Amino acid sequence: MTSLDHLQVFQALHSSPNARLEHSAELGDGMVAALWNNHHDARDYQGPSHHTLSCYIAGGTETFRREQPGTKGAPDKLCVLPAGHDSAWVINGNIRLAHLYFSQEQFALGCISLLDREPRELQLRESTFLDDPIQAWRFRQLIAMNWDEPGERLLTSSLAHEMLSHALLSQVGARSGLKLKGGLAAHLRRQLTDYIETHLGEPLSLGQLAGLCSLSEYHFARMFRESFGLPPHQYLLARRLGRARELLRNGSLPLGEIAMACGFASASHFTNRFRQAVGAAPGEYRLAFLR
Missing domain, CATH: 2.60.120.10 (Jelly Rolls)
Structure with a gap:
């Protein structure tokens, strides 16, 4: 919040x-x-x-x-x-x-x-x-x-x-006259976003993502932030929560299954993270869109 x-x-x-x-x-x-x-x-x-x-x-x-x-x-x-x-x-x-x-x-x-x-x-x-x-x-x-x-x-x-x-x-x-230095090449950025989207339900480590780019964890984290505007863990959490919102709005999967599909360790962990970001529990969010 x-x-x-x-x-x-x-x-x-x-x-x-x-x-x-x-x-x-x-x-x-x-x-x-x-x-x-x-x-x-x-x-x-x-x-x-x-x-x-x-x-x-x-x-x-x-x-x-x-x-x-x-x-x-x-x-x-x-x-x-x-x-x-x-x-x-x-x-x-x-x-x-x-x-x-x-x-x-x-x-x-x-x-x-x-x-x-x-x-x-x-x-x-x-x-x-x-x-x-x-x-x-x-x-x-x-x-x-x-x-x-x-x-x-x-x-x-x-x-x-x-x-x-x-x-x-x-x-x-x-931005006019911009000369970018550092960061990830465009093809690596797209490779990462595609990989993350197709593996949101799996545990993804910094080392695993860095390995896709053949970089050390330290250099990968720095270059990721330069290209994405936020650190890897924050981007990953945002995408998991975004997927969860889609599933809550457009389906009837049990909350536990949504938690697993979005890579959260448990339903309680999912609920806590969702409430911190959105200000309401997942069940309350789903109910709002059923009215």
Whole structure:
């Protein structure tokens, strides 16, 4: 789960005497949703360590970035604020906006699994007052859900994953002038991802994965992190949990069989890891999608 204390954009708004947090929810997998009201304010965001997707729900017609005073917001306008960006905002009048925060690790996983590219090759493009009706509709679905009700919060988490995938497919571009050093060759990266996907139900060791690349464990771990954006054990756990979510949503296998199919040592180990990542037990997750 992601701590709100480490979300700089969230904290910048929370520290304002004029901004009011209507609601927030930690959605698991490094994602957090928040719904805000604000009026007559000025806020700066300086190099956050996380990415932010923002949608104006109401108002915003007199809101602008300080360096772009002629460009104003409006309901259903979206902003994409990548990790590491700097922006300064002036809010005139009243505004209601929804935020979805997600971690760089989730961005990295999406680059690998959805785009088949190394995360360091790509960047989330910064955009201000973007028109994207599909994503705006998803934001309105998001805020219509009851984040306090466990089942609906799990559905909210699934919707947030859809929003992240949409952003990856529409708002990601290659880094200009990039000269990559180190890391794994593209064919080795693909070989590893294919191998991991077909062997998720088996115990996979660092030495076993390093051997596929003819590298020592030390060099493999370092080069894997450079290419994948996260260490091998974290990537492997994320893929196992991803497979588990698919099986829970789309089938009726007993939890013990799902645990084995996804490489967890026992049903209790699976349940503990799943709860840590998603914020609910596997059975609760399955029930949410049967409603």
